[in-house]
Amino acid sequence: MSDIRTYDVIVVGAGVIGCSIAYHLTRAGLKTALLDQEQVGAGASGANFGMVQSNDAELVHSIPMVLASYRRYETLEEELGMPFGFRRIGALRLLSTEAQWKTSEERAGILSAAGIPYEFVPPERIREIEPMVDTSTLFGGTYASYQGQLNPFLLMWAYLRRAIPLGLALHTFTKVTGFDIESGRIRGVHTNRGHFSAGAVVLATAAWTRPLGKMIGQDWNIHTFRASAMVSEPVYGLKLNTIIATADHIEMEVTGKGDAELTVLALSQTADGHFLIAQADRPGEETNPAISHAAPKTMAMMAGRFFPALRGARLLRTWTAATTYTDDGCPLLGPVRAIEGLILAASYRSAIVHSPLAGEVVMRMLTTGCDDLLDISAFSPDREMGKSAETIYTVKSSHSGAMEENS
Numbered sequence: 148m149s150d151i152r153t154y155d156v157i158v159v160g161a162g163v164i165g166c167s168i169a170y171h172l173t174r175a176g177l178k179t180a181l182l183d184q185e186q187v188g189a190g191a192s193g194a195n196f197g198m199v200q201s202n203d204a205e206l207v208h209s210i211p212m213v214l215a216s217y218r219r220y221e222t223l224e225e226e227l228g229m230p231f232g233f234r235r236i237g238a239l240r241l242l243s244t245e246a247q248w249k250t251s252e253e254r255a256g257i258l259s260a261a262g263i264p265y266e267f268v269p270p271e272r273i274r275e276i277e278p279m280v281d282t283s284t285l286f287g288g289t290y291a292s293y294q295g296q297l298n299p300f301l302l303m304w305a306y307l308r309r310a311i312p313l314g315l316a317l318h319t320f321t322k323v324t325g326f327d328i329e330s331g332r333i334r335g336v337h338t339n340r341g342h343f344s345a346g347a348v349v350l351a352t353a354a355w356t357r358p359l360g361k362m363i364g365q366d367w368n369i370h371t372f373r374a375s376a377m378v379s380e381p382v383y384g385l386k387l388n389t390i391i392a393t394a395d396h397i398e399m400e401v402t403g404k405g406d407a408e409l410t411v412l413a414l415s416q417t418a419d420g421h422f423l424i425a426q427a428d429r430p431g432e433e434t435n436p437a438i439s440h441a442a443p444k445t446m447a448m449m450a451g452r453f454f455p456a457l458r459g460a461r462l463l464r465t466w467t468a469a470t471t472y473t474d475d476g477c478p479l480l481g482p483v484r485a486i487e488g489l490i491l492a493a494s495y496r497s498a499i500v501h502s503p504l505a506g507e508v509v510m511r512m513l514t515t516g517c518d519d520l521l522d523i524s525a526f527s528p529d530r531e532m533g534k535s536a537e538t539i540y541t542v543k544s545s546h547s548g549a550m551e552e553n554s
């Protein structure tokens with residue numbers, strides 16, 4: 148039994164990040180196991196819109212990773228031998244105030260300097276790009292023509308379908324319950340299905356990373372919030388040309404003051420006509436996937452306000468998933484100093500765009516002993532974190548239905 152369960156590397160968490168890491172490690176010739184407490188895509192990766200964008204990503208340190216990942220997407224379907232629905236599609240961000248415009252300028256500077264097209268557009272131009280947007284209350288917007296969209300389920304399975312024939316062992320419904328550490332070095336993990344041995348363990352466990360760390364005396368600075376979304380029936384007469392997001396958000400009370408949904412509109416359309424509508428965020432350090440009664444209402448209000456033609460659309464389904472952020476906006480990527488052989492690849496924002504590079508970076512770390520691809524020192528799990536991220540995951544007020552500026 149111990150022979151069967153002895154690996155070079157164990158990757159915990161079969162989301163877009165863990166699947167990519169498992170693929171890259173297996174392709175590099177390492178005997179790799181991928182474990183998930185449930186099934187592939189059971190976390191936020193099975194709940195997201197598949198937008199290949201950098202809207203939520205920290206850019207000061209992350210831009211080289213974002214750029215390299217965009218490049219990998221050019222050929223990734225071919226490399227994996229399976230289409231996952233990748234298409235370039237522009238993204239519009241709707242700005243209601245001049246203040247929102249000003250806060251976008253820093254990001255615009257970084258993206259443009261890196262060669263990623265990003266332009267400020269007046270309301271008339273927004274109507275040219277997306278004729279059905281109500282621009283009457285808009286100050287303007289930003290337009291990023293370089294964004295993309297894909298099917299996240301197909302992306303995860305494309306990695307796995309390539310890796311499994313190369314030797315990857317996928318263990319679903321296998322929950323890590325403890326770590327096997329000897330003299331400061333990781334030896335494996337304990338699970339509900341017994342012990343797994345390995346010389347290295349990678350945690351790609353996003354919202355579950357902090358509780359796992361607490362089992363071994365680590366308190367990694369990862370916060371959790373629940374993000375909700377919904378999907379409409381196909382609406383054949385309506386065509387969305389881009390992905391739309393707003394800088395405005397609504398706060399709506401769920402159980403009382405201080406407990407609100409913070410809803411930022413994210414709107415996209417699948418190739419077969421369904422509208423994906425998000426995102427109601429509920430602050431709170433929880434992984435409970437229950438949706439609140441307020442979430443569908445706030446998302447519908449936001450969609451109807453900026454895209455009135457959707458007001459009559461019928462909804463098919465809503466869902467919620469635990470999502471993460473850190474105080475400085477950067478992921479935790481790299482070795483854990485106190486435990487030799489333990490690596491973190493957790494709490495990515497805009498995880499889809501980062502997925503190919505996360506795998507490549509961890510593979511290089513474990514095969515060459517260092518990461519010679521990118522400077523990832525700013526992402527060290529052991530770093531001191533100042534509060535520098537632009538996050539909105541605190542409830543500013545609790546007046547129902549009020550439009551707030553997200554700046």
Ligand SMILES: Cc1cc2nc3c(=O)[nH]c(=O)nc-3n(C[C@H](O)[C@H](O)[C@H](O)COP(=O)(O)OP(=O)(O)OC[C@H]3O[C@@H](n4cnc5c(N)ncnc54)[C@H](O)[C@@H]3O)c2cc1C
Pocket residue numbers: 159160161162163164165182183184185186187188189190191192193194195196197198199200321322323324351352353354355359374375376425426467468469470471492493494495496497498499500
């Ligand atoms: C509604 C919504 C829309 C979004 N849209 C986008 C988007 O368009 N583009 C984008 O880039 N991002 C988007 N995101 C964010 C994105 O989904 C996440 O950042 C991303 O999925 C995180 O991937 P991950 O692989 O790090 O973690 P996850 O997908 O959360 O995977 C972690 C995995 O670890 C497993 N696990 C946890 N604990 C254990 C344990 N003890 N033992 C074994 N397994 C364990 C879990 O079961 C889970 O499968 C969206 C999120 C939501 C909720």
